[in-house]
Every structure is written in structure tokens, then in C-alpha cells.
Amino acid sequence: MSSKMRNKVQKKFNMRGYKLKMEALTEILGFIGRFPDAEEEALDLLLDELHNVSLKSSILDKEPVQRVVALLLEAEAAAEESPTTSGHGSAASASALRIIDAFDFPKFRYDAIKKLFHKYSGKLPIYGDAPAKVTLYRDRFMLLFQRLSRDPHFSRPVFDSDMSDYGSFQISPIQSLVGQRGKRWVMGLISQLEDGHFYLEDLTAAVEVDLSNARITTGFFVENTIVLAEGEMLMDGIFQVKTCGFPPLEDREKSLAMLAGLDFFGGGSLTKEEMVRLAELERGAVNDMFVILSDVWLDHEETMEKLEIILNGYANENVVPSLFVFMGNFSSHPCNLSFSSYSSIRSNFGRLGKMIADHQRLKEHSRFLFIPGPDDIGPSHALPRCSLPKYIIEEFQSHIPNAVFMSNPCRIRFYTQEIVFLREDMLYKMRRSCLMPPLTEETSDPFEHLVATIVHQSHLCPLPLSIQPIIWNFDHCLHLYPTPQTLMQIVLGDRSEQKAFKYTGVTCFNPGSFSNDFTFVAYRPCSQEVELSAV
Structure with a gap:
């Protein structure tokens, strides 16, 4: 097998998060060598099937690779024995379908200093300690904040450009609202720190808010949702919200480009x-x-x-x-x-x-x-x-x-x-937990409000943990x-x-x-x- 193919195999396995020992690499090269006219397809199929195998480590030795190779060769032999008819699904479709369990999902955290994500490689216990609950909210907030920072309407223009030319709105940390006058934009998580009193929290501070006269966008606004709010501080220290909405979405391709292959x-x-x-x-x-x-x-x-x-x-x-x-x-x-x-x-x-x-x-x-x-x-x-x-x-x-x-x-x-x-039962729980009636200008369909909420929040269940x-x-x-x-x-x-x-x-x-x-x-x-x- 050529050194070019050897390098290609190692590169593809590295991209999937695997490291190969020498005996595992030899086994893989032997398998794809059986298909001289379809080496790429054979390698992709091997990687797909390997993902469904329970592995003790991301460093692969001969044993798990040998197991998957044996299964693939057995399937190939069975396919040759039984002729394929037009009514059967193709083998390509079967190998294209990958089902992933939640407890196998990778975990990433955002580094605000380096402005990049890094993969969490430690072991995650089922029963977390107290800091784990804090991290839950911090990770949710940073996920949306880094997305918002690339939005042209909420990012600062470079050098000496006039902000009015870009229509930009600067996000103020909640901590900086003290003593400020005039309208400000803030981003925070809705929480109820005291019975009947709602607050917006970010990583710097929390401020009590008055949502009674807020103009909202489509979606369900419940505790734990992260919102963008425009308003001003009142003399009594309450932030009077004029406009409230969810963080804007980002084009999927732009997000993928920022992730750089993660x-x-x-x-x-x-x-x-x-x-x-x-x-x-x-x-x-x-x-x-x-x-x-x-x-x-x-x-x-x-x-x-x-x-x-x-x-x-x-x-x-x-x-x-x-x-x-x-x-x-x-x-x-x-x-x-x-x-x-x-x-x-x-x-x-x-x-x-x-x-x-x-x-x-x-x-x-x-x-x-x-x-x-x-x-x-x-x-x-x-x-x-x-x-x-x-x-x-x-x-x-x-x-x-x-x-x-x-x-x-x-x-x-x-x-x-x-x-x-x-x-x-998300729709039922969302409607019961709603802090204010949803906007009906764009749609009165509760399911559409639910979809808008979870898509903008980038989270399947932005409900209070008590619910x-x-x-x-x-x-x-x-x-x-x-x-x-x-x-x-x-x-x-x-x-x-x-x-x-x-x-x-x-x-x-x-x-x-x-x-x-x-x-x-x-x-x-x-x-x-x-x-x-x-x-």
C-alpha cells in the first residue's frame, strides 16, 4: 500500500477523533486493499461502522478494527449470496444512516479570550456538583453571545467607521447600567430571583426588569430564555424594557466556517x-x-x-x-x-x-x-x-x-x-410557563411560536429546571x-x-x-x- 494512502487513512481517522496504533493501521490498509477500485468508499464505510461500536478509547488498536472488518466482510458475503432486487434499499443508504445517542454527543466550551471552541475531554459524571449548574447557564449564554458578536447589527465597526453607517447597536454589560441614562441594549437570561420579581442576568451582574410594556417578537418568553432587550434604567434601579426579542440567527454556513472543522x-x-x-x-x-x-x-x-x-x-x-x-x-x-x-x-x-x-x-x-x-x-x-x-x-x-x-x-x-x-411535552409546558402572551401579528399558531423559540435559543428545552x-x-x-x-x-x-x-x-x-x-x-x-x- 502506498504511503499516500497510508497518510490519507491517518488523516481521515484524525478528523473523526481517532488515533491509530500501527497494528490497527495495518488492518485497515489490508481491508481497503481488497477494493482497489473503491478504496475511498471502503474507508468511509469502515469509519461509519466503527462509529457504532462501543470503544474504550479514541486510540484504536487492532481488536475493534478487526471486529468491524469481520462484520463488513460478512455482510459483503451475504450480499453476494442473495441477489439484490429493485424493491430493496441500497447498501449505500444503510451505511449513510448514522444514529447517535445523546450520551455520546461531544461537548464544547467557548473560550471568550481566544474566541474559539475547545472540546471538553474529561469524564462527565451523571451527578454533577454545584459548579456544574452554574456552567450549564454560562455555556448557554456564551453559545448565543459568540453568535451575536458576529451579527453586523450588534458588532462594533472597525477603526473609525461611523456606527450610523452600519446600523449597529452596542450591547452593554448589565454591570455598566448603574448610573446610566438613555436607551441601552443588553443581553441576558430571564430569571426570577425573588418571587414575583423578574431579572435579566449576564456574566457580570443581574438587574430587575419591568416587562409590562415591552414589545416582543415571535416566540414564548419564559424563565431561562436568553433575550436581547432595549430599555433604560429608572430612578428606582429597575430596567424598563421597551423592546424584547431573541438573539438573531446566524447562517449555518457561517457557523460551520467559524467552527473550523469541529x-x-x-x-x-x-x-x-x-x-x-x-x-x-x-x-x-x-x-x-x-x-x-x-x-x-x-x-x-x-x-x-x-x-x-x-x-x-x-x-x-x-x-x-x-x-x-x-x-x-x-x-x-x-x-x-x-x-x-x-x-x-x-x-x-x-x-x-x-x-x-x-x-x-x-x-x-x-x-x-x-x-x-x-x-x-x-x-x-x-x-x-x-x-x-x-x-x-x-x-x-x-x-x-x-x-x-x-x-x-x-x-x-x-x-x-x-x-x-x-x-x-414541550408545547404544553411552554404555554403554561409563558411570562406574557405571545405576539399574534406574525402568527397565532402555538407550534410556530415553539419552533421559533427553540431555534433562536439553540436549545431544545429552554424551560426552568423546576419544570x-x-x-x-x-x-x-x-x-x-x-x-x-x-x-x-x-x-x-x-x-x-x-x-x-x-x-x-x-x-x-x-x-x-x-x-x-x-x-x-x-x-x-x-x-x-x-x-x-x-x-
């Missing part, structure tokens, strides 16, 4: 050449489709009957869906301390597994992803939630061994497209930066009807509650087309 999403960094190649493959994946269902109550007979109809329908199509996503809750009763029928949930999953296995084409050519809901079995109601326990899913996996059980939230990379899944607990050390799992192309914001169907909405280029939708009104969504990632469906 992998915020968790699917591995891609070179420009890889992005171009994958984009072309994505445009050609016209037959790929994801079917998403939420609130699949396995103990509800009518739900199972309707699910059987859906499986029968897709099994008889010329091309079966690439992916089925089943979102919780998976039981019609909350799995709390009074719930004692865990064995019945286990048997219900076994029944679902047998139902899917009876549709041979779906079993062989579709993938199945399961994401727990807020009332499913788990150690707590805090986000992110871990995947369903092994005891519950054992019977199901005996029928469908390649099914994937992930955390809530979780992420998917399909070729170049980044997709985020969250299953939480929706979050594991302090894993708050980064809920960040949305850079903004993904497709955000699947899932809420309880009995709280919010089935919806699809595109906001600033981000496709967002709610599939509805399958067990209540039998609605679901068919999503075509190639065209970002959302088909609102029902049975």
Missing part, C-alpha cells in the same frame, strides 16, 4: 470533498423514506391493529421505508412508582417484534429506532433520558436483532443531513448549534395536533399522537418533504 453534531467531521460526494448521493436517494410514529401504546389493542395496517401497507410497497422511528410513550399508563407491570411491557415489546418479523421485507431491509417518552420506564424524568432497559427489550430483540434503542433526545446523520429527535429537569453535566446534549437542517420536535399528540412548519430553512414537524388519533409522518430526507398521514 464536530458539534457527533457524526464525525467531513472534508469538503466528502460533503460534495455525500450531497450527490443524497440527491440520488429518492427512494429513502422515514416513517415516524409517536405515542405507540403497546398495551392498546386498537393501536396494535392500526400499526399492523401500516406495516402491511409499507411491506407491499415496491420500496420499503429505510427507517421506522417509534417514539414513546410505549404504555398507556405512566411507569411511575405505582406501576408494577414491567413484565407486561416486556411481553408487549415481544409481541411487536413478532409482528414486525412476520413482514420479512421490512425485517430485512428497514431499520427500527426506538426513543423513550417522558412517562416510559427509566431512572428519572430528567433530560436527556437513557434508552429503554435491556430487560424490557430482550424479547423484541430476539425477533429483530438489529433494532436500535437510543436516548431521548437522539440525532441522525443521513448523508449530509442532520436530524434531531426529541420526545417531550423540566435536565442533567447538569449533559445540558450540551440539548444544544442546537449549528442549526440542523431538520428538527423533529415531538410533543404529546393529545396536547398538540399534527403539524409541519418550515422556519428559516429548518424543517420542523410533530407527527401527532398515534394512539389517540392514529396520525404519523412519512418524511423523505432527499427533498425534506413531510407527508402528514393517518390510518
Whole structure:
């Protein structure tokens, strides 16, 4: 193998965050040497599959590489034995789909001095200490502040340029408001430090605010949201807010350029050449489709009957869906301390597994992803939630061994497209926690207000921790930066009807509650087309 290929292998693995020992490099070169006309594709496939393997370290030795190579060669042999028909999904599509658990998301912190992000490499305990809670808010604030600092309306003109030529508004630290007169722009987090008294906090200080006469923008303004406010200090030390809105968005390409190749999403960094190649493959994946269902109550007979109809329908199509996503809750009763029928949930999953296995084409050519809901079995109601326990899913996996059980939230990379899944009753909680009625000039649809809030906040759940607990050390799992192309914001169907909405280029939708009104969504990632469906 040439030194050029050896260097290319090491470079690609370095970009994905791996370091190769000599024996691992030898094993990789031996594998791609089997495909003299498709070395690049073989290497990409190996990297994709390696990402799904549980690794003890980012320094790779021979053993994990050998394991993945053996699986790929076995799959190749199986493909040669069974001829491919036009009704089956392509191998390229299968390898293009990468599912990422929340507890595997990389964590980055912003250095305000060097003005760059650096990856956090330490071990994150589930139970954080007191400083971890402070860091949670600091990281959220800095994520939006560094984005705002590049906005031409809020950045200082260079040298001696006239600010009026740029329409710039300077952001004042809250600490500097004392003794100031006239209008000022500040950026801060809304908090309630005293009962009935609201404050804006930044990294320098906190100031009590009067929001009673504030003119607001689209979205839900709740505690913990970070806002830009224009106003002036009153004699009694209260900041009278005249205008209040969320930090402006930044073009995704501009954010990616600033990150300089850092992998915020968790699917591995891609070179420009890889992005171009994958984009072309994505445009050609016209037959790929994801079917998403939420609130699949396995103990509800009518739900199972309707699910059987859906499986029968897709099994008889010329091309079966690439992916089925089943979102919780998976039981019609909350799995709390009074719930004692865990064995019945286990048997219900076994029944679902047998139902899917009876549709041979779906079993062989579709993938199945399961994401727990807020009332499913788990150690707590805090986000992110871990995947369903092994005891519950054992019977199901005996029928469908390649099914994937992930955390809530979780992420998917399909070729170049980044997709985020969250299953939480967000709309209901946001509306109850709203500090002031949302603006109705642009839209009166609550779902559109919800989408605007989470996209501008770059966070899936900007609610007070008292309303929706979050594991302090894993708050980064809920960040949305850079903004993904497709955000699947899932809420309880009995709280919010089935919806699809595109906001600033981000496709967002709610599939509805399958067990209540039998609605679901068919999503075509190639065209970002959302088909609102029902049975």
C-alpha cells in the first residue's frame, strides 16, 4: 500500500477523533486493499461502522478494527449470496444512516479570550456538583453571545467607521447600567430571583426588569430564555424594557466556517470533498423514506391493529421505508412508582417484534429506532433520558436483532443531513410557563411560536429546571448549534395536533399522537418533504 494512502487513512481517522496504533493501521490498509477500485468508499464505510461500536478509547488498536472488518466482510458475503432486487434499499443508504445517542454527543466550551471552541475531554459524571449548574447557564449564554458578536447589527465597526453607517447597536454589560441614562441594549437570561420579581442576568451582574410594556417578537418568553432587550434604567434601579426579542440567527454556513472543522453534531467531521460526494448521493436517494410514529401504546389493542395496517401497507410497497422511528410513550399508563407491570411491557415489546418479523421485507431491509417518552420506564424524568432497559427489550430483540434503542433526545446523520429527535411535552409546558402572551401579528399558531423559540435559543428545552429537569453535566446534549437542517420536535399528540412548519430553512414537524388519533409522518430526507398521514 502506498504511503499516500497510508497518510490519507491517518488523516481521515484524525478528523473523526481517532488515533491509530500501527497494528490497527495495518488492518485497515489490508481491508481497503481488497477494493482497489473503491478504496475511498471502503474507508468511509469502515469509519461509519466503527462509529457504532462501543470503544474504550479514541486510540484504536487492532481488536475493534478487526471486529468491524469481520462484520463488513460478512455482510459483503451475504450480499453476494442473495441477489439484490429493485424493491430493496441500497447498501449505500444503510451505511449513510448514522444514529447517535445523546450520551455520546461531544461537548464544547467557548473560550471568550481566544474566541474559539475547545472540546471538553474529561469524564462527565451523571451527578454533577454545584459548579456544574452554574456552567450549564454560562455555556448557554456564551453559545448565543459568540453568535451575536458576529451579527453586523450588534458588532462594533472597525477603526473609525461611523456606527450610523452600519446600523449597529452596542450591547452593554448589565454591570455598566448603574448610573446610566438613555436607551441601552443588553443581553441576558430571564430569571426570577425573588418571587414575583423578574431579572435579566449576564456574566457580570443581574438587574430587575419591568416587562409590562415591552414589545416582543415571535416566540414564548419564559424563565431561562436568553433575550436581547432595549430599555433604560429608572430612578428606582429597575430596567424598563421597551423592546424584547431573541438573539438573531446566524447562517449555518457561517457557523460551520467559524467552527473550523469541529464536530458539534457527533457524526464525525467531513472534508469538503466528502460533503460534495455525500450531497450527490443524497440527491440520488429518492427512494429513502422515514416513517415516524409517536405515542405507540403497546398495551392498546386498537393501536396494535392500526400499526399492523401500516406495516402491511409499507411491506407491499415496491420500496420499503429505510427507517421506522417509534417514539414513546410505549404504555398507556405512566411507569411511575405505582406501576408494577414491567413484565407486561416486556411481553408487549415481544409481541411487536413478532409482528414486525412476520413482514420479512421490512425485517430485512428497514431499520427500527426506538426513543423513550417522558412517562416510559427509566431512572428519572430528567433530560436527556437513557434508552429503554435491556430487560424490557430482550424479547423484541430476539425477533429483530438489529433494532436500535437510543436516548431521548437522539440525532441522525443521513448523508449530509442532520436530524434531531426529541420526545417531550414541550408545547404544553411552554404555554403554561409563558411570562406574557405571545405576539399574534406574525402568527397565532402555538407550534410556530415553539419552533421559533427553540431555534433562536439553540436549545431544545429552554424551560426552568423546576419544570423540566435536565442533567447538569449533559445540558450540551440539548444544544442546537449549528442549526440542523431538520428538527423533529415531538410533543404529546393529545396536547398538540399534527403539524409541519418550515422556519428559516429548518424543517420542523410533530407527527401527532398515534394512539389517540392514529396520525404519523412519512418524511423523505432527499427533498425534506413531510407527508402528514393517518390510518
